[in-house]
Every structure is written in C-alpha cells, then in structure tokens.
Amino acid sequence: MQPQLSPSAQLMQMVFGFIPARAISLAAELGIADLLKDGAKSVQELSVATDSHSRSLYRLLRVCASVGVFSENENNQFANTVLSDLLRSDSPESLKDFSIMIGDNTQFKTWGRFDYAVKTGQPAFDEVFGMPYFDFIGINPKEAKTFNDAMTGMSIGSSMAVLDAYDFSGINMLVDVGGGHGFLLASILNKYPDMQGINFDVPALKADAEALFAQHGVSNRSHFDSGDFFQTVTTGGDAYIMKHIIHDWNDQQCIAILSNCRKGIKKGGKVLLVEMVLPDGNEPSMGKLLDLQMLSVLPGCERTRAEYADLLEKSGFALTQIVPTLSPYSVIEGVAV
Template sequence: MTIVQTNQTPISMPAMISAEEQTRNFAAQPSATSPAMALNQMIWGTWIAQSIYVAASLGIADRLENGAKHVDELAQETDAQSSNLYRILRTLASVGIFTEIAPRKFALTDRAHYLRSDVPGSLRAVSMMLSDEWHWNSWGDILHVVKTGQAPMQHLYGVDSTFDYLDHHPESRKTYNKAMNGWSKICHSAVVDAYDFSGIRQITDVAGGYGSLVSAILTANPGVKGVLFDQPHVVADAKAWLEKAGVGDRCNPVGGNFFESIPAGSDAYIMSHILHDWSDEECIQILKNVRRSIAAPGRLLVVEMVVPTSNEFSFSKWMDIDMMIMYPAGRERTEAEFRELFEAAGFRLTRVVSTAAPVSVVEGVVEKDT
C-alpha cells in the first residue's frame, strides 16, 4: 500500500487536533483573513462535505490503496465522467484529502486514508450517512425544528423517530450502522488509552452492542472480566464477536432492558454514547438501575461528549445540534448537567477524563451502600 502523507508521522488513528486548530480548519482552512471572507467560506462549507461524499460513495480511497492512479482510470472503474471526477479530486486535494502527484494522477494522503472502508476507524460510512437523503433533508429542516420543536422525521417523513425511519429503509440502516461502528472504534480506542482501568475486577458494558468497547477494555486489561448487557436479540449474536476479539472466555453476554433492571455483580459499569439519546428523566431512570446493581465503592463510567461552557470551538456543540434534529429527546451535556444527573441517581461525579477523541470519561462513584 502506498500512502503519500502530508507529514512524516505514522498513520494509526485520526489525529485529534486542538480547539484552536479546529477553528482554523472548520471551513477548509480559509485563507482569507477578513471576517467577511472567513464567514463566506464557512457558509459554503457544505460543499466540502458533499465533495467528500462523492469520493466516499465511489470508493476512491479504496481504489488508491495500492498506489496512485490517473483520474481516467478511476473514472472508468467507478462509471463516472473523468472531467467531473477530476474537478472533485482536485478540489479535495486543496484541503488535504488526496494529492495530485502528477497531472490528473492522484494518491492517498493521511486524511484520505480514513475514507477507505477497510481501516480501523474508517470514516467513509460517516460521510455517506451524513449525505444520505434522510439525514441531509433533516438538516435542511433545521429552521422548522428551531421554530416549532417538531422533529424532521415527523415533519418530513411522518414517522416518530430516526430509528423508525431506518427500520423501513434497510440500505440507510446499513450505512448508519457502519458509520456508528467506525466512529465508535475511534472513541473506544481513545477511552482505553486515556482511562486507568486498573483495580477493576469486573466491568459491565451497559447497552454495549456487540461488545467493541468491553472487548477493547478487556484486551488492554487481561486481569479484568466483563459483562456485555444489551437487548436479548443483540447479545444473541454478540458471543461470536467476543470470541473473535479473543475475550469470549472473560465476557458474559446478558440480555435485558436497562429501563427495567441491570445485572448486578460488577464493581464498574460503563456506557458509551447512551445517555445523550435520552431525556433527563430517562437518563436518571437508567442510572438509578445501575445504582441498584452496584455496591460501594463501585464506579460509574459514562463515555460522552462534554460541552464546554465557554465560547471555545467544540465538536460537542455541533453534535448537540445534530441530536436536536435527529433525536429530539436527547442532547449533549455540560459537566454541570452530568453532575445533576449523577446526584439524582445516587452517584457523586468525581472527575472528567479527557481523551484524544471528542469524548470524555465522566466518572462517578458510590461512596456507601444504601
């Protein structure tokens, strides 16, 4: 595989950049210095997303895995018009996605590498999901959401929720699932690197899907055992995934409903990207069920974005808008809001551990049994 990199550092996972650099890069690194021109480039920012979507949908990065190719060859392979495809790739190269190493001949860059479908933490499906008809149209309905509070899924499609829509559109659900899997792998790797799991005997992953997070934790901490808790039809298929990850002998899949009860017996409970889907009342109910199952001095670990209260750039603020549009009951929360949820459920928030990804580990403890 040939990757032409824009720097000399090895490629492992997407580099997480500072808030200052994110601000500079938000609209494709605007070169204009005047406020008007900087705003102008931000206004046209959707052009970047849609151009990336074209490259992602055509699988351009996969086709460059073994080396650079002329745009004519790429066009033939993707049944695209060469001249139009060239204009897309030339423009993407100007923002560091692909590079034109010779006239009309393109290669991968470190950014384009993550548009490949077969790499850990691939973002190809994320691009395709965000430009899928249901998501694109829902964001186009944002003014209606702000003025009325009505969700686009109800306003545009006549269904109660995003998940109802996806249940009736299997191809979109397939893309959605791939997108969530790629994004989760990035976040889970960052969590395992940032948080010290030593001292934990057994950890339960609440609503952990097929077990990617708990598998990563157990792999990095051979002395820890795990419980994977999710809906029965999910955990029925999880055993094979856990075996493939090499932790099947240390992780027990258990089915159930977290609004009803959560298995007892672990000294730590973790949930990733769960609470942001639900209202405060529903979150407190979930956390109370964890509290009933955990004994002092147990740990609660919530992996979520934490919204800063200052004016600084934060991806969490943009994700919160996506939650407002796509999942109206949910939201991204500040540290103070997490603290209130924890206290209402019988936990004390002890610290927020930042990671290299845009998520943090919000840690809570049970100090004494009730």
C-alpha cells in the first residue's frame, strides 16, 4: 500500500498534469494502440514501426502506462489496456482523433496564452491565431478534418448513452442542428423506424453526412440541409436536438440559435440539448475542465441547470427536465411555450 502523498507532492502531481495528456496524444498520433491490437510488442518493434528513437519512445510509453494507458510486462513489452483500446482506430468508441486534437500544437499554442483569456474574457485562440477557431478551421482543411473526426469519435459513446437514457417516442421529424457527420441522428433513426430526420450543418459536411446515412441504412428517412444557425434553421421539426453545440457559444449567441429553433417549431415542440451540466460547489466534474477549454478556445462555456433554464426561457422555451446518461452528458429538455 502506497503512503499518502503530502500536500506538496499532490500539488506537484497536478501541476505536471499536462505531461500525461501530451504523452497520450502523441501515442495516439503515432498509432501505438493500432500496432498493439494483435498483442504485445517490444519498444524496438514499435520504434521501427513509428520511425521513433527507441529509448525516447520507451520513456513516453512508460508515462502512459503509469496512468493505465498501455501496460508493460515482465519482458519489457507493451500491450493494450481497456483505456488504450480507446485509442485504436477500429474501436467502436475510439477517442484517437479527439486525443490527437486536444494534445496537438494548435491547442498547446493556444493554452500558452491562457492568461489572455482569463484577464479579458475573450478566447486565447483568437489572440494567438488572429481569428476565431471556426474561421480558422474553415480555411485549414487539415485542422477541419481533425476537428470533425474528433467530434465524430466523441459522438459515438455519448450518442449511445443518450439513446439509452432518453425516450424519443412521439417525435415524427427530428432536426439535428449542427449535426456534423450525422452519427447521432442516424443512430436515433435506426432505433425509431417511424421517425424522419434532417441534419443541419455547413455545406462542406454534406457528402460525409449523406455517406454516413447510407451506411446506416437511413437515407430514405433523412436529408441534409445547410445554412448558418445564427441566421435561420430548417423549419417544421417536432423537435430540435443539439449535441455539443450550445457550449461553444456565449449567452447572446446561444439565445440567437435557440430563438431560431423556436421560430421553426410549434408550441409544445421540444428542444433537446446534449451537454454537460455543471454541479454546484467543489464537486469534481469533467465539465469544469471542459469549461476552461471553452474559455481558452471558444466564446462559450459549460453551464449549470439554472443557467440552462435562463437561456431556454429567454428563447421561448421552458426547461422541463434534465435526463442524466451513463456518459458525462445529460439531455436538457425544453418545451416551446
């Protein structure tokens, strides 16, 4: 049994927290978990396969293994664990692309000016790169692909949790606003065969979304609409769903998006927000960490129940329930009034 760390040792461990995050990200980028999918390998084998310095790669993987991502056996070989399996490209809930994005140079450059965000209330990203994040990925195809692949990877686990927790019965037409590649919508349509759906997002995602709908066998019950959700959204839905969208934007921007949804829906229709809901007090929460990511990169934030209720009320909805899931996300339900 290890002795309890002193307060100074505990704090030092926290301060070094960026190191395992960057190590995991680089291991994902090098494809280590994919190389280990058929069994353990030596560092020498892995260094050849990744064109890496053997001793340095060992030091990287030793840190990853110390936090449960990979394991080293008595023969000095590394193998996958439950956690590192999530870095495999073929994992059903792969976080490979998300891990690469969070630990890449773009993110680290942004966090280097985190002080700017705290002092001004404006995203550090804008200060570092001279433009908002979504404008930046709009002119950088590689960054855009990294972002969209990361969001799709994140979507798989949270989408399944949402499907298990929330009852979509009675919705005939579901509009997914900012639906990206369309995984959530396709998954819902698969479970509810009488439902139809519309994926609303930027034009650049149309081909990928339509391919995903075809892959899931729901092309005949879905289509893709494009536009700017700050200006308008597709009308005629019984319900509008947004996953990981509202947290990207400040209160005024959120009210604009939600108000556009309200214009497209009849009284009694629903808006469903899939987001992390912050607990009160000192309780640890992934949402509190993600909130600082929003502060650093985007104008948005994570919110409490009371803050979501306020946004909904100002947009023509009433908060009716918050449904927790087995993921960090909840389904926040509002009804049009």
